[in-house]
Amino acid sequence: MQKNLVIVESPAKAKTIEKFLGKDYKVLSSYGHIRDLKKKEFSIDIDKDFKPHYEIPEDKKKVVEELKAEAKEAETVWLASDEDREGEAIAWHLYEVLKLQPEHTKRIVFHEITKSAILKAIEQPRNIDINLVDAQQARRILDRIVGFELSPVLWKKVKPALSAGRVQSVSVRLIVEREREIQAFQSEASYRVTAIFLVPDADGKLVEMKAELARRIKTKAEAQKLLESCRSATFTINDISTRPLKKSPAAPFTTSTLQQEAARKLGFTVAQTMMVAQRLYESGKITYMRTDSVNLSELAVNSSKSVIASMMGERYVYPRHFATKTKGAQEAHEAIRPTDMENAKIEGSPQERKLYDLIWKRTIASQMADAEVEKTTVNISISNELDTFNATGEVVKFDGFLHVYRESIDDDAEQED
Template identity: 45%
Template sequence: MDHTLVIVESPTKAKTIRKFLPSNYEVLASMGHVRDLPKGAAEIPASVKKEKWSRIGVNTTEDFEPLYIVPKEKKKVVKDLKNALKDATQLLLATDEDREGESISWHLMQILKPKIPTRRMVFHEITKKAINKALDETREIDMELVQAQETRRILDRLFGYELSPLLWKKVAPRLSAGRVQSVSVRLLVKKERERRAFKKASYWGLKASLLKDNISFESKLFSLDDQKISNGSDFDEKTGNLKKGNKSLILTEDRAKSLLKNLSKEKWKVLKVEKKPTIRKPVPPFTTSTLQQEANRKLRLSARETMRCAQGLYEKGFITYMRTDSVHLSEQAIRAARECVNSKYGKEY
């Protein structure tokens, strides 16, 4: 009887997709990456330990060839996968459909060296329909994605190993700097220099809280003697003066207080009311960045906490894949949402 081994990244994902697959399919987890660049001197093979480049794990003299090793904590995982492969007649690599996932599948191929038919299986959501479709549309490993991830990893190492010690010394211990963090540090330095060069300016404004026929509203002083009152956007942050060509009036503290004293005694009139129609469109579905922004704004979650929650939801089949810039929703998700709204609130909604 045919026996298919499916390898995914996490045990939760393995548990979720197992119920959608036939009984002769075995699903195991690689627990993330099974191979990586050495993390310390203890992991560097003896054969290259004397090489100058061995410390960073990238051979800078031979076209930046990476040195890959199986970390100690992954040796049991690799052994279990090799044992499971012995009884299989087909291997499906079902890691996530991104650069990291493609890279993990390629590393599994390099380590397991399967002698049976092996295909790449990818899906955006963990539903029965999506899994069945993925089984019918398997493909080869995309080496362009693998090389993209490999390039990113090498850049991390080349930049990080040189910059991280500086962060430990100047900022805090155990910080990691890679291809992204090195640019971030540069941006922070640039912004700090701008902050130090910043010229501050002061300006005042007036707001009134008004009430008429139990309707409360706020009024803001916009102009004085037909001259616009200046606000924050009117100033040049580098000089502290009004921007070139700006003719607005800078309201001083004394004048603002004098106006307040005089206006408090006056009668207020609404001279004109304008009504304008507004159109509100639904916000687009989350991308990785908008998900992180909203989670931070509304729930005070860090990007790492947000992605951990999203990964768990994805692995349990509740959301589509979240590491994306695409706002595309599957037809199945749209249909399910419409049916839910219809049954809860009615067709008119």
């Protein structure tokens, strides 16, 4: 008899976990959900407190039969689906469909696929969290209620095969309202004037300095008049002011901030980001990629310290603990981070390497000292006009870590000394 059967969601994850657990454990995959609402029926009994009617889809019946047979032979069944509400629901459906016994069933969760995390999860099993299961069922039922009512209207009025749901419908409404506001907006044209001055640097060499007119000009004629006036004008530096600033790093990645940064810096779509992150998670390179927490474990903070100190020196080490602002965020979870902070680079596809690099830099930067910046503002007067040009520039004092830090600085987190 097989002593232990571990059931996970993904077959790729199953291979990695089985390698960690050894010969007394067999790891199989449920390939996601094994049960869902009936496809061609409403499947919700509204009169009986919205009771859902589930079925096992045809493509999952073979998987379920295999899992049933293996579960009967095992002394203990470990339900190891993901730690979010979908994962909890999968664990509950497995428990119900496989007719598992509570004394022989354990629920385990982990947010990274490493040997230490898996063994720790085995040591600390828990029960299925029925609140998370209820949350998932409520979401699924709402999807069906909204979709079942609205989708036929879309097919009739717009186009066949379109779908509507609890998120799509509200999102479309928000987009439509915003678009109507844009269409109703009365825009006013204005002109921005930028000048390029040649000024001597510290070595006496002429370099370009950009400056912008301190005000916007409303008409083209007024802008042309100013430009003509500048042809014969003398420009004088009235004032140079320098003030110190500090710029703090951004918090480690949550799911939404990772999607935003991957789109901005790598050009990834949301689906592409999540697909690549899933592969990195399943291969044990990053922690779980669906999270709204910015927390880092003490292990991650301490390992970041040693990496920063060895790469750049103790002066750049500044451990931080970030607070999640999202209402209802699950603080017990971690932010998205590398499982081994010492691995600055990984093997993998170009997409995997790029996304991992983004996650590693963001995590390391979050545990570093503030950037010390000198911001200089130059005020330039025009001899025959009342207007002035302003030029601004910043110099980062700490330059040994800019390759890690510069892209991770939160531009809004600015403080004057």
